[in-house]
Amino acid sequence: MRVELDVGQDISLDDIARNRINRKPILDYKARILGNKSAAGGYSDWLDPFIKQYGPRKRCLSLGSGLGRVESYLIEQGFTTAIDAIEVCASVNSEGRINEKGVDFMPGDLNFLDIQPDSYDFILCHGVLHHLINLELVLHRINRALRPDGVLLIYEYVGEDRWQFSDQRLSVLKKAFPNVAFTVPPLWAVPGFESVRSSDLLPLVRSVFSSVCKQEVLYGGAYFPFVTCTPDKYDDLLPEVVRLDEACARDGTLAPCYLMGVYGKAQETQLAAHPWSDEQLDARLAPKTPAAVRVKRTLKRTAIWRALRSIKRRLA
Ligand SMILES: C[S@@+](CC[C@H](N)C(=O)[O-])C[C@H]1O[C@@H](n2cnc3c(N)ncnc32)[C@H](O)[C@@H]1O
Structure with missing residues (x-):
């Protein structure tokens, strides 16, 4: 958790913009597949259709809100007037935060999420569930906290744990880009709780919410490992990479690395917690560095x- 806090206090909007997953060909691709738009602009590429279809909402909650960029956009666009936000770095990253009136940042570790049943019309999980280890409890509590006509928006990395991409995924990429050298990041370079159980996310989300799924888009099986395993000098290949991404998502050649899903409130089900031994946790979270x-x-x-x-x- 210490490293998670360190990462949080270092983050800025400029860093987010510089991240290779935010290069134009990737944002335009997402705008098209998630928002039916030809080009990206702000978060409107994927959020505007959601806002139009599901807004406005009264009681809103965001989990792992970071600097509050998505929450600020939702308020600016009139989706809601106020958002409660629970964030482990609520105090350490206050310097870089967008101080949008209406976002109430509260410190808390979501692994122990405890929120009032039937209390929210909207819950947002934008890039946070893949940092959590206690997923069964968290998904149960999220579902319980939704009001009967509440909406859950999940936008998450669901690829291999700790970015340790499978040989099958890498072989598809190497075949498509034979002149590119791919290097999977060593375990110690994957910080904090990053993607600690990301590969469990999609099946777990589906086991709770599949009966109330309103929309589910799966993608990123090619572009995410590409930007993670290659240097920036290959950015000019990104238009080709997103074409491969779309083809693989369509024919199922590659498992997705991203999920954008919209769900309603499901029947109460409590999934059994996943037991971890100290050795398993150490191997995952504290590799030799x-x-x-x-x-x-x-x-x-x-x-x-x-x-x-x-x-x-x-x-x-
Ligand atoms: C990838 S960032 C996404 C931030 C924000 N949702 C966004 O899209 O800009 C993940 C966020 O989750 C927060 N986080 C990670 N683990 C957490 C935990 N156990 N409890 C609360 N927040 C956590 C991090 O501090 C970070 O701000």
């Missing part, structure tokens, strides 16, 4: 490092 990386991570926790980062941000 090179000494230089450990030193850098320790330095990043010091007051001097934080002060320098703050000055750099102000000068930027």
Whole structure:
């Protein structure tokens, strides 16, 4: 959790924009498959059709809201006037946050999510469930907290745990791009709880919500491993990569790495928790890490490092 907090305090809107999953060919592709639009613009590429179909909503909750970018957009667009947000980094990332009136950021670890039954008209999980380990409990509590006509929007990475892409996925990519060298990130380079149980997400979401599914789009089976396993110099291949992504999603050649799903409130079902031994948790979350990386991570926790980062941000 410590690393999760460190990552949270380092994040800025510029970092998010620089992330390769936010390159134009990928955003345009998502705009088309998620929002029926020809080109991306802000979050409107995929959120506008949702807002139009399911808004406005009164009591709204966002889980793992980060800097509040999606929540601010929802308020700006009149989807709602106020959003409760539960975020483990609520206090540490306050510097980079969008201070939209109406978003109430509360600190909390979602692995122990405890919210009032039947209390929300809308719950958003945007890129957060794949950071959680106690998924069975979280999905149960989300469902219980929805009001009878409440709506859940899930937008998540559902690919291989800790970005350890399968040989089958890599062989499809290598065949399509024979001149590109693919390198799967070493386990120690995947920070915090990133994708700790992402491969369990889709089956778990379906086991709770499939009977109340209103929309489900699965994609990202090619572009996500491509941007994760190759350097930026291959960005000019992205238009080809998204074409492959779409073809593979259509014919099922590649399992998806992303889910965008809209669900209603399901019948109450409590899934049994997944038991973890200490060894399993260590292997997943605390792999052997090179000494230089450990030193850098320790330095990043010091007051001097934080002060320098703050000055750099102000000068930027
Ligand atoms: C990939 S970011 C997404 C942030 C935001 N939803 C967005 O789309 O910009 C994941 C967020 O989940 C938060 N998070 C991770 N694990 C959490 C936990 N156990 N409890 C609460 N928040 C958590 C992180 O701090 C981070 O802000």
